[in-house]
Amino acid sequence: MAEKVVIAVICGTKREGRLSFNAAKWVAEQGRQLPDTEIIFVDPRDYDLPPDGAPEDGENQAYAEITKRADAFYVVTPEYNHSIPSSLKRLLDSEFGNYKHKPVATAGVSNGPWGGVRVCEALLPVYHTMWMVPVKPELYFPKVQDIFDEQGAMKPEFTEMQTKNVQNAYKELIWMARALKAGAAAQS
Numbered sequence: 045m046a047e048k049v050v051i052a053v054i055c056g057t058k059r060e061g062r063l064s065f066n067a068a069k070w071v072a073e074q075g076r077q078l079p080d081t082e083i084i085f086v087d088p089r090d091y092d093l094p095p096d097g098a099p100e101d102g103e104n105q106a107y108a109e110i111t112k113r114a115d116a117f118y119v120v121t122p123e124y125n126h127s128i129p130s131s132l133k134r135l136l137d138s139e140f141g142n143y144k145h146k147p148v149a150t151a152g153v154s155n156g157p158w159g160g161v162r163v164c165e166a167l168l169p170v171y172h173t174m175w176m177v178p179v180k181p182e183l184y185f186p187k188v189q190d191i192f193d194e195q196g197a198m199k200p201e202f203t204e205m206q207t208k209n210v211q212n213a214y215k216e217l218i219w220m221a222r223a224l225k226a227g228a229a230a231q232s
């Protein structure tokens with residue numbers, strides 16, 4: 045049996061009526077079907093984080109614990125004004141040491157045709173600054189309102205393509221998580 049990889053799947057927004065929540069839940073569900081993998085779902089509504097993430101403001105212990113346990117992160121986020129939602133940015137703006145040297149996959153979500161490609165690009169310098177390791181391929185949910193039904197389930201016509209894409213992303217994420225963990229252990 046391979047060593048278990050713990051992946052925190054992060055939903056990028058707290059917005060009332062958020063459609064990207066369906067995408068985040070779906071990505072988490074796909075991860076739960078993989079062997080030797082534990083998925084922790086992160087809903088930013090569940091964490092009352094101190095403002096702006098400065099160390100002197102303290103931390104939310106529950107969220108700090110999740111980032112510590114996670115071997116990898118999967119960010120599923122809408123694009124807001126071609127960039128990063130403030131809820132997501134706040135989640136990334138603390139716990140620096142717990143993100144550092146860990147891989148991150150990204151899925152973009154939008155109600156337009158581009159599927160959040162610009163927020164995926166906007167996140168790259170942030171990950172870089174945090175010493176995280178972004179993996180490809182990115183996943184996109186364009187016209188998200190057409191992909192999920194009223195109950196939040198993915199419509200059958202999208203399942204095959206999106207499942208293939210998310211499985212490829214998870215494969216890379218898990219590969220990189222194991223490689224980085226082994227590399228870190230070899231150096232300690």
Ligand SMILES: Cc1cc2nc3c(=O)[nH]c(=O)nc-3n(C[C@H](O)[C@H](O)[C@H](O)COP(=O)(O)O)c2cc1C
Pocket residue numbers: 057059061062063064065122123124125126127153154155156158159160188189
């Ligand atoms: C503050 C705000 C800014 C937005 N900016 C963009 C944008 O730059 N590009 C885009 O494609 N959609 C944009 N949208 C629309 C989102 O694509 C849409 O809300 C979609 O359902 C995904 O976000 P959600 O999870 O908030 O529902 C924006 C929505 C909000 C609330």
